[in-house]
Amino acid sequence: MKYLLEARSLVAGYGELTILNGCDITVEPGSISVIVGANGAGKSTAMKAVFGLLEVRQGSVKFEDQDVTGCTPQRLVELGMGYVPQVANVFPSLSVEENLEMGAYLAASLTEEGLDRVYSIFPILKDKRKQAAGQLSGGQRQMVAVGRAMMMKPRLLMLDEPTAGVSPKVMGDIFEIILKVNESSVGVLMVEQNARQALAIADTGFVLQTGQNLYTDTGEALLANPEVARSFLGGKH
């Protein structure tokens, strides 16, 4: 198995509007793939199309060599994918532990094991397990969101702009969370606005423009690419 996730020539959109025009997204087992690009390039749309939240009009999605094009999100969770939406990604009035339990709703028998695993990745959540998720700080709330998606022991974790609208300090925390998750050889696919930091931890980067792949390369190579730097990384640093 070369690819954990292999999405080829995706065409998708909302109603009359076509956003994705044949883009390719791949994740190798245990690696981190990052999708970057300008606003409206189709980054989040690509995530939603892969995760079955949006109809795929053309193209195919394979997970572990199995064709999952058009599968429901529930089915994909069962198969071993986890998805963390960009906003509203916790249940605010539920406690931390209840949030995590909901992550294993499809397989209650995995609850105990899942809680142990998530608490070992994020020990702070164990201390706060009785607290309502809505009362947590931004970084801790992202931990709960990621933890919920980790409950079914996914092989692929998908994160839609996990650092959107958080302070620079919390942003650093979130990248640490992602690296921590990846340490346990979970593949990660994420969309990121903060392209520079994201590409720095990426094994593979995809630069999207108008729903197509503009550049596809290793994170390192993309960071070194002067074209990418000029258009997407906000000048020289």
Place this chain on the structure above:
Amino acid sequence: MEYADLLNAGVYFINKGLLNAFKIGSIYALGAVGITLVFGILRFAHFAHGDMMTFGALIAFAGTVILRNLGINTEPIPTGLLALPLAVAATIILALIIDRHVYAHFRASKSPPVVFVMTSIGVTFILQGIIRLVGGTGDRQFFFTAVSNGESIREDKGRWLVKFDWLRDHFDGFTQKLVITMPQLWLFIFTAVALVGLHYFLNHTRTGKAMRAVSDNEDLARISGIDVGRVVKVTWVIAGTLAAIAGTLLAMDTQYKPILAFNLLLPMFAAAIMGGIGKPFGAVAGAFIVALAETFAVFDWRPIAGYLFADRFDMTASMALVPAEYKLAVPFAILVLVLIWRPTGIFKGQVL
């Protein structure tokens, strides 16, 4: 002032004030919890809730008549209580049928909330029509005569009174008595059991937690694999059960009439909004606050004043803060005040 006067005043206060408030508060609580749960899961104000209560009461009445004609007597348990399971089952089925054939259609077409509200008003009219067609337009007594084999059986409400009048034998000048009717006693029992049960269900069972999750964030619940359709059904089962219990016990305590619970809609909505819509136990607190405010606004303090300060007041006029005819204005005023100052409810925390 005599010792007995104090006792008399206290017992009158409990009997006519507190007990009344707790009775009506229990009814409001059972209804408001249903309203707030439906709002939390389905995101619309369910105006047909009152008529679901009336429907339950009507089925219980029909069941009571049938049981009595079969000659079944379960003293000291009122026959109406035996018919309650039937009423609960029928109301659950009614709620599920309405949801499947009316509300589900608008959910599938992703209609805006105002369409649901208007639809539920339409459902109200349909239910009121059905209730009148089936049960007639008149009032009906749960505790009255039924005919069996040409002989009339009398089940008198008076027989089901619990009287605490032993005090009378022990204190001179003690004339008030504490009276609880059997339906009231059962209402308190059912309310307590239902609310404790609901609390356990919502906080300690998978389905209950899933319900709270859907109420919090439906999209995330779907992504997590929660079957939202099933949660919707469970919501109607709970709302229907509580509505049938409230409607039946209210009708047993007073009488069945076609507009039995439609009149309760305003105070129940006031209670649900006061408690922070979508929060079941906020709705319970709201229900008892509304009930206490309503009861004591129209409470006639004259007998108490009479016992305590007999010689200092003119005792001919009523001493209620608000004339009894304006009782419904009290929850309305509460609703307006809450909406102005605390539109998210009187309790802290996030609301929908």
